[in-house]
Amino acid sequence: MSGFSRRKLIAGGLAATAGVAGLAVADRLARRYGLLPPDAGGLFGPGETLTYAAQSLLTAHRPAREFSRSMISKDPFAVPIAPPSDAFKRSQAGGFKDWRLTVDGMVARPTSFSLADLKAMPVRSQITEVACEEGWSYVAEWIGTPLSGVLREVGVLPQARYVAYFSVEPDQWDSLDMGEALHPQTYLTMGMNDGELPVAFGGPLRMRVPMQLGYKNLKFLHHITVTDSMKRFGKGLGSASPEGGYAWFAGI
Amino acid sequence: MATASPRAISAAPRHALVVRITHWLTVVAFLALLVTGAEILISHPRFYWGESGNPNMHPLFSLPLPTSRPWVNNGFGTAMPDGNGWGRYLHFEAAWLVVLTGLVYVLWGVWRGHFRRHLTPERGERSVGALWQRVRTPLRGGRAKDAGAHTYNTLQRVTYLVVIFVLFPMVIWTGLALSPSFTSAFPASAELLGGRQSARTLHFFITLLLVGFLGVHVAMVALAGFWTRTRAMITGRAAAKEDA
Numbered sequence: 001m002s003g004f005s006r007r008k009l010i011a012g013g014l015a016a017t018a019g020v021a022g023l024a025v026a027d028r029l030a031r032r033y034g035l036l037p038p039d040a041g042g043l044f045g046p047g048e049t050l051t052y053a054a055q056s057l058l059t060a061h062r063p064a065r066e067f068s069r070s071m072i073s074k075d076p077f078a079v080p081i082a083p084p085s086d087a088f089k090r091s092q093a094g095g096f097k098d099w100r101l102t103v104d105g106m107v108a109r110p111t112s113f114s115l116a117d118l119k120a121m122p123v124r125s126q127i128t129e130v131a132c133e134e135g136w137s138y139v140a141e142w143i144g145t146p147l148s149g150v151l152r153e154v155g156v157l158p159q160a161r162y163v164a165y166f167s168v169e170p171d172q173w174d175s176l177d178m179g180e181a182l183h184p185q186t187y188l189t190m191g192m193n194d195g196e197l198p199v200a201f202g203g204p205l206r207m208r209v210p211m212q213l214g215y216k217n218l219k220f221l222h223h224i225t226v227t228d229s230m231k232r233f234g235k236g237l238g239s240a241s242p243e244g245g246y247a248w249f250a251g252i
Numbered sequence: 253m254a255t256a257s258p259r260a261i262s263a264a265p266r267h268a269l270v271v272r273i274t275h276w277l278t279v280v281a282f283l284a285l286l287v288t289g290a291e292i293l294i295s296h297p298r299f300y301w302g303e304s305g306n307p308n309m310h311p312l313f314s315l316p317l318p319t320s321r322p323w324v325n326n327g328f329g330t331a332m333p334d335g336n337g338w339g340r341y342l343h344f345e346a347a348w349l350v351v352l353t354g355l356v357y358v359l360w361g362v363w364r365g366h367f368r369r370h371l372t373p374e375r376g377e378r379s380v381g382a383l384w385q386r387v388r389t390p391l392r393g394g395r396a397k398d399a400g401a402h403t404y405n406t407l408q409r410v411t412y413l414v415v416i417f418v419l420f421p422m423v424i425w426t427g428l429a430l431s432p433s434f435t436s437a438f439p440a441s442a443e444l445l446g447g448r449q450s451a452r453t454l455h456f457f458i459t460l461l462l463v464g465f466l467g468v469h470v471a472m473v474a475l476a477g478f479w480t481r482t483r484a485m486i487t488g489r490a491a492a493k494e495d496a
Contacts, residue, residue: 047345075306136306138304245341
């Protein structure tokens, strides 16, 4: 051990101690400021936490890129949907007049909205890109009402931290932290490119989250629950995605 | 222990401790990024230019690979299993490792004069002519005059500088330009590259250049004596017989 000196050993020991202490402090700070994603555990937890924390500190509350009308893709693509259920087909035959969006959980006034109710709220549009985790993308105009308005309408309780949302398709559910849920571009989308939102693209109602990848934009939305913890939902990882191996936070 | 052994005096460390640690961390991260990048690639082995591109649009080019998704029709079927879930988790975790490691290496290198002393071409070698001489000499069977164990020649220096200050920053930039969250905060990161799909295509080509560098680098290490050079990058010591 001729290359080793006592001084080096002490310095190394101090560095290791500082490193462990630093990690413990970082963990406490992350918990304190809500920088831990629901899927922060396991082998990929450190990377996922760094990504989500960096997003929360640096990029949250910034608007997703919007495009000019001439940039709208002439050939948009949607992953083929599973054959719809009989109940869905009946609702479709009736022009989705019986479609309901139930909003409950940590809210002052749990409410069930029809599509007409949602269309009576402030309707906005955005020309943004859907980017799939596989690598493909398209630009479209999305027309809907911001989720923030609906959350204001039902009165979110102060301790609420997440908005969980569910598709009529089995095992299709996801969640957003309150910052992303209240983001002005997070829409309950009912129209696309000046028309009704086609069923192939998630009609009659789709969650639009342009700050995150395509799989966060759940199709056939029918239920929203406001909560303070994602632990009670599924396996407690924040959405169905981590149960299938995919990250809860899809900003990258 | 005030007295150093005579051997330690004669053989100064070929590679500093920081260089050795960051080198091997980068190896681990780069191999993880490469494997997971390939995994992500086979879910859509088509490339586009501009902002958007999808299965309904004509690609710029398409790789003849079996894919993991049924809607990518490039004539090679869908034999591959979907590994994007763990692939993407690991890709970004390894990306953090390479970014943080790279930051430590570059800040240390600037602070300690590593780039100035070891990687900037020496005075009198800072010209295209001198660089060309470095390429030509070994091709003609000649031997570089300072092909020793303790310095890099001009061609090596320029190559390392390009990898460290051009290719790695570019591969990180083009990767970040694919993040809808990152481009929300920094829209220019995608726009300067010509759009999202251009960024993705560039990400692929820069990866090919980095893989090319890896191949040549390992081949050169093998030519110079694989175990001697690899041991030097682990222990920091150049072998005594090579110095003699």
